[in-house]
Amino acid sequence: MRTLKNKVAYITGGSKGIGYGIAKSLLEAGMKVAISGRNLEDLQRAAQGLGSEEDLLPIASDVTNPKDEEGAVTKILEKWGQLDVVLANAGVGIFAPVDKLSTTDWQQMIETNLNGVFYTLKASVEALKKSKGYYITLASLAGTNFFPNGSGYNASKFGVVGFTQAAMLDLRPYDIKVSTIMPGSVATYFNENEPSEKDAWKIQPEDIGELVLDLLRMNPRTLPSKIEVRPTRPDKK
Numbered sequence: 001m002r003t004l005k006n007k008v009a010y011i012t013g014g015s016k017g018i019g020y021g022i023a024k025s026l027l028e029a030g031m032k033v034a035i036s037g038r039n040l041e042d043l044q045r046a047a048q049g050l051g052s053e054e055d056l057l058p059i060a061s062d063v064t065n066p067k068d069e070e071g072a073v074t075k076i077l078e079k080w081g082q083l084d085v086v087l088a089n090a091g092v093g094i095f096a097p098v099d100k101l102s103t104t105d106w107q108q109m110i111e112t113n114l115n116g117v118f119y120t121l122k123a124s125v126e127a128l129k130k131s132k133g134y135y136i137t138l139a140s141l142a143g144t145n146f147f148p149n150g151s152g153y154n155a156s157k158f159g160v161v162g163f164t165q166a167a168m169l170d171l172r173p174y175d176i177k178v179s180t181i182m183p184g185s186v187a188t189y190f191n192e193n194e195p196s197e198k199d200a201w202k203i204q205p206e207d208i209g210e211l212v213l214d215l216l217r218m219n220p221r222t223l224p225s226k227i228e229v230r231p232t233r234p235d236k237k
């Protein structure tokens with residue numbers, strides 16, 4: 001997929017943060033991009049910010065609902081007739097000691113971060129077989145490093161890393177590339193953060209966008225399947 005012009009991407013959780021940064025990069029590379037999220041106002045604001053009416057499709061879809069994800073892919077195929085790249089990016093983080101973590105918060109993380117990634121793949125895999133496309137998950141360094149207060153988030157992201165690696169083995173006979181990106185701290189709205197100057201040391205969402213473009217432009221014979229990415233100079237606390 002070395003020519004990206006007019007290729008079609010679907011980014012879950014594209015209304016802000018990393019997904020928004022990736023959408024910006026892909027649009028600048030000439031791609032057509034669908035972004036999803038649960039909050040319509042955020043999606044509309046994102047669409048205005050991205051300012052590319054013809055090449056952008058905002059879709060209200062909750063990744064925890066397999067029917068929503070099927071509907072999102074149907075809308076993309078109706079509008080553009082193909083789907084080349086899927087970024088399963090939507091995710092939430094709720095941090096508390098394991099004895100204090102509520103069942104509801106546990107379920108929300110597993111449903112969104114892990115099950116959602118599977119539902120998005122299920123909804124899009126036949127289209128990706130046709131396009132010999134690319135499926136990318138946004139895991140985290142929390143998918144390989146565990147930490148206090150992270151039991152639910154760690155469980156979901158370790159799960160995503162394992163899921164993506166196994167899916168890569170299953171889908172490469174169809175010439176579908178599958179990768180997982182595992183970032184450290186990124187300047188986003190994650191965990192109720194408000195991005196500002198204090199986040200200047202973090203990876204910026206558009207840096208992940210550049211990384212995605214590098215993956216898409218990689219020679220077809222080569223597959224970076226698991227990519228750890230971290231701030232060069234961590235915050236000095």
Ligand SMILES: NC(=O)c1ccc[n+]([C@@H]2O[C@H](COP(=O)([O-])OP(=O)(O)OC[C@H]3O[C@@H](n4cnc5c(N)ncnc54)[C@H](OP(=O)(O)O)[C@@H]3O)[C@@H](O)[C@H]2O)c1
Nearest residue numbers: 013015017018037038039062063090091185186188189190
């Ligand atoms: N920020 C970091 O430091 C960092 C580091 C490593 C990995 N990550 C991962 O990167 C991904 C993106 O996070 P972010 O940092 O960009 O967070 P963010 O700024 O909070 O953005 C999260 C996006 O996901 C959407 N979303 C959440 N739940 C959803 C659902 N059920 N269905 C559809 N969309 C949903 C949100 O929109 P709505 O709320 O409107 O649905 C929003 O567009 C997550 O998987 C996160 O775990 C983040």
